[in-house]
Amino acid sequence: MPASPAHPRSVRVIPCVVATVAVWMASTAAHAQTPSASQSWPLPQPAPMPPPIEPPRDTPFPGTIRLHVDATDTARGLFRVKQTIPVAPGRRLTLFFPQWLPGDHGPTGRLEGLAGLKVQAGKRVIAWTRDAVQVAAFHIDIPAGVTSIDVNSQFLGATEPRVGPVVATSTMLDLQWHNLVLYPAGHYARRITYVASVKLPPAWEFASPLTVAQRDGGEVRFQPVTLDTLVDSPVIAGRAFKRILLSNEPVPVHVNIVADDAAGLEPPPEFVRGYQALVQQAYRLFGSQHYDHYDLMVWLADGFGPSYFEHLRAGENALPADFFTTWKDRPERRGHLAHGFVHSWNGLFRRPAEMWTPDFNTPERDSLLWVFEGLTSYWQDVLTTRAGLWTRQDALDDWAATAAAMASRPGRRWRPLRDVTNDAVVQRCKPLSWRGWQRDMFDAYSEGALIWLEADTLLRERSGGRKSLDDFARAFFGVRAGSQVTMTYTLEDIVTTLNDILPHDWSGFFRSRIEETRDAPPLGGITRGGYTLAWSEEPTDAVRRAEAASGNVDLGDSLGMTLAKDGKVLRVDWEGPAFKVGLLPGEVVTAVNGGPYDAQRLKDAVKATAHREPLRLSWRQGTATRSALIPWHEGLRYPRLRRVEGTRAILDEILEPRD
Structure with missing residues (x-):
């Protein structure tokens, strides 16, 4: 029945109430669909890992791998590589790019330089896949009927030092096989045989521990060797090249030098005499050698390298272009070659057991690094001195x-x-x-x-x-x-x-x-x-030479800091005076005791602290300037060894040459 007009009902709608009710109803409905905290959902689980790569075994790789390197594009540091590898049809082949290099002690292989990888069987292109875990491994599924594949790639060397080691320029190259090979997994490196060849720029000369089988102009083919020997046998090459015999008894030892031009090739007579003596002093120390010939390799160029790899039969040494012309003024440089030479005995012939690995992708363990490098560094100094180089x-x-x-x-x-x-x-x-x-x-x-x-x-x-x-x-x-x-x-x-x-x-x-x-x-x-560590306010000749060459100010043994010529802080030592006032690397010292920063003014002020004179430094820290008194009162300090009278001078005995 319709409502009687005599009894009408008036209804007032309140919007906020309606909205509130709507929200409540919606939330109630949602709550009814949401599980309680105690309800269980499946938890995430790890995705399966890829199958493990076949570990190296002491078994021969079937067949010989042919490796050819086109190294003619040296200005761009570009190496074009072709490997021909015998394979088993219908099987998976895994190739490794070397990561653990003897002498580098860590996984330093330059995998980022590998480019242009292409695998073929004749004209047929075969796909490759990078391992998702061991990213230096590449898997290739070999089709049925295929017994040999060609693996083409490039190695893109650094074109400037900020990118990485520069190993090729328009005038020289350091051909390091570990940058160029992709080797089969599953075998010890000593059981994989390579026949390597290289194409060099026209009229370039070279040297290597490898034995040459044939040379036709710039094309050089070497005798077959195992992978471990190949990686241990770099090639030095250049347009301006000089080879000097240092010793012929009991086996030949040469120094091979490349420079940007022929004028830079002439060593001072003291260089030749010194390293001839170094070889003899090493023989008198160790009593034998473990190479059939040895090649000291020296690249003289600024911005080349750094190359300081040691090998059983060679040593790579990238040195400044002025190494010969500053021979008399920079004796501290003369020991570099001795370090790599000593490694032929300690590190290559005899190697810590945990640092020897069967291939170049098995991690090393470096617990005896203090022997591998520490003992070598000790004999580096001793032999350099016994040879008269120091x-x-x-x-x-x-x-x-x-x-x-x-x-x-x-x-x-x-x-x-x-x-x-x-x-x-x-x-x-x-x-x-x-x-x-x-x-x-x-x-x-x-x-x-x-x-x-x-x-x-x-x-x-x-x-x-x-x-x-x-x-x-x-x-x-x-x-x-x-x-x-x-x-x-x-x-x-x-x-x-x-x-x-x-x-x-x-x-x-x-x-x-x-x-x-x-x-x-x-x-x-x-x-x-027979000595003691003492301090002098006068620097040693070595410190003077280093400061003159770099322009830096070394106050490490007084203020605990090193500064550049412009006052920029290069180093602050933990708990040293500079550290205690809040100086940080990268900041710039602007004033010394109220006067503008100057290296000599700073040294004079530090020297005066020995007489209780205060030292106040001001420096720029971001956009702010700070100033502080430096808590130091012992003046300039440079280390020296002081002879203790009445004691036996055993250090002097150690440094005497052996007859």
Whole structure:
């Protein structure tokens, strides 16, 4: 029945109430569809990993791989590579680009330089797939009926140092086979045979540990070798090339030099005499050699390299263009070649067992880096001096600088040297803000050298001068004369040999210096050697030369900082005076005691602190300027070794040449 007009009903609609009710109803409905917190949904699970790559086995790879490199486009650093590889039809082939290179101690292979990869069987293109986990591995499914494939690729070398090592220019090249090969997985490197050839620019000369089978102009084909030998045998080449015989007994040793032009090829007579003597002093130290011939390789150019790879039968050394012309003025440069030469014995012939790997993609373990590099660094200095390339004072100043640098490593309090040996993998030579606190792999070189100096002086002291580390060198590295087969070693082998020479707790000696944290560096070799680490307000000749060459101001042993010529802070040492007032690398010192920054003004002001004069520095920190009194009152300090009167000068004995 319709409503009676006599009784009408008036209805008022309130919008906010309607909206509220609507929201409530919607939320109620949604709540009814939402599971409670206790309701279980499937949790994410990891996606399956790709199948593992076949591990290397000590079995021969069936057949010989032919490798040809067109290295004529040197101006662009472009290498064109073709490999012809025998394959099994219907099987999967995995090829590796080398990542773990002997002597680099970490996965440093320049995989980013690989480009233009194309696989073919005749005219048929075969697809390849990069492994999703081991990205330096490439999988190729070989079709039925295919027994050989051609693998074409390019290696794009760096065209400037900021990109990476420059290994080719319009005048020279350093052909490193590890940049060019893709090798089959599943076999030891010593069981894969290669026939390698290279096309060089017209009229270029070259040298290599490899034996030439045939040469036709710029085309050079080498005798077959295994992959491990190939990677260990670089090629030096250039338009301006010089080869000098250093020794012919018992086997040839040459130095091969390339430069931007012929005028840069002429070494001073002291260079030739010095390295001739170096070879002889090395033979007297080790007692034998493990190569049929050896090639020192020297590239003289600014912006080339860095190339400092060591090999059993060669050593790569990229040096400044003025290396010869500044020979008399820069003796500190003369030891570079000695380091790689010593590695022929320590590192190549004998290698720490955990650092030897069956191929170039199996990770190394660097626990004995302080032997591989530290002992080599020690003998580098000793042999450089015995050969007359350094004076005794040069060596003493170098040891003083090393001792002072290691004394500025407060990180030793939390990080033992054993852990630092991992830094080729952990830090990969990246710049560090606080090197003294963080430490890096090069501490294994420097602190390792000090430990071996201590071992040498201990042997000499305890034996009354009858025994020394020279005896260890001959007993440990002089075995198997002429053999080119790697012989691995452990710390136990080192301890056993040292005990055969002089009984002592050598295990405890090394453990306390390697495994344990310490407050101070191992300077026992210096004190036992008849010297002490002292400080002078006058820099050594080496410091003067370095500052003159760079324009930098080295105040590391006083203010704990190094500055560029314009006052930019290059380095601040952890817990040093500069650190304590908040100075940071990258900031710019603008004033010294109220006067404008000048390197000599700063040195004079630091020197005056020894007489209680205050030192106030002002510096630019972003857009702000800061100023502070520097908490330092000991003047200028530069390290030196001071002779301790009345003690035996064992360090002098160590540095004497051997007859």
